[in-house]
Amino acid sequence: MEMDIRSLRVSGNLENAKVEIERLGIDIEGVSEIKWTGVDDYWSDGYRDIICSEDDRRIAGVAIILKKEWGRRLKAILPCNEIILMVKLEGEPMETAILQVYMLTSCHAEEEIEEVLGQVKGKENLIIMGDWNAIINEGKEGRTAGNFGLSKRNAKGERIVEFCNEKNMVLAHILFEQH
Template sequence: MEMDRLGINILGVREIKRAGADDFWSDGYRVIYSGYEQRIAGVSIILKKEWARRVKSCWQYSERILMIRLEGRVCMQMSSHSEKEIEEVYEQLEEVIGAAKGKENLIVMGERNTVVVEGRAGRSVGQFGLGKRNPAGESLIEFCYERNMVVANTIFEQHPRGIYTWKMPGDKVRYLIGYILVRTRCKNKVSKCKSYPSADTQVNVNRNHNLVIMDTGLR
C-alpha cells in the first residue's frame, strides 16, 4: 500500500527476519530476500510488476548482501551490523561490486551505524548531511571516494524532516544513518533523495526508522 501511495517501484528492506533465501510473487509484487536461518536480520528487495519483469539476474550473496541486475543495471541492499561485521560487509562488497560493470548504474542501499558530517566532504558527501562524523562515517566516505560514489541523500537541500532517518526513542536526537549511494557520474540522473517520516513503516520495520526514497533515471 505504501509503495503505491508513495510511487515506489523498487524498495529495499532490512531486518526482514526470514530464514534462508527465496524469490517469489505476492499480489503483483516480486519479493527477493536473503536471511539468517535463525530468523534475525536479513535483507530484501521488493519490486513492482513492471520492474520485476526486468530482473535479469539475482545474487543472494549472504544474509547481509543481495544484488539484482535490471536489464544490465544493479541494485544492492545492505543491512546494519556491529562495527566488525560492517568491516566484513565492506570486504564482501568488493566482490559484489566487482560483478558490476563500470558503465552500469550502480546503486547501493543500506543502513550502517554511520554518521557523515554536516557539510561537504570531498566529492563523496554533499553539503546537506547531518551530525558529526564518526569512525564508521570515515569508512563510508573512504568507501565512496575510492569507488567514485556519492551519498545521494546529502546532495539536495531538504526540510530537516527530510534528512534524518533514525531518531532516538523519545525523539531526543535525530540521525542520518540510512543511505543510498550512486556513482558520481550518475548523480545528475538523481532528481530527489530524501527521507519520509510520514510513511507507514511501523508494521514490519522498526518504528524509529524512516523510509528513504530516491527518484532517478536509469537509462
C-alpha cells in the same frame, strides 16, 4: 529508497511496506533487518519480492521489493549472505545492478562488499542502498557528500565517505535537503 522494518516475519509488515511503497511512488525498495530465513523470489500483490537471508538466528536479512514493471526486468539474483543481496535488471542504455546492504552495528567485513562489487560489469549502472548504521554529516566532501546529513559523523560514516571517494561514488541522500 531503503526501509528498515525490524521484521518481515511479523504478520502484515510486508503488506504495510507495499502500502508505503505505493503511497510514496517508489518503484524499487530495499529492506533491511527482515529476520527471515532462506532465499525467496515470488510475486504478490503486483510486486516481486526478493528475500535473502542465510541467518538462522533471524537477526539480519535483506530484501528488495520491485514493482511489476521492474520485476519483469529482473535478469539475475545474486544472494550473498544475510547482509548483502544484489539483483541485476535489464535496462536501456545499460543494465542496472542494485546492491542492498545491512551493516550490523558490529563491524562486518568490508571485503564481502568488495567481492560483490567485483561482479558488477563496467557498463552497468550501480546503485547501492541499505542500512549502514552510519552517520555521515559534518559538511561537504567534494562531490561525494553534501551538507545535509543529520548529525556528527561517526567512524562508520567516515569509512563510507572514504569508500565512496575510492570508488568515485556519490552519497545521494545527503546532497539535498530533506523535508
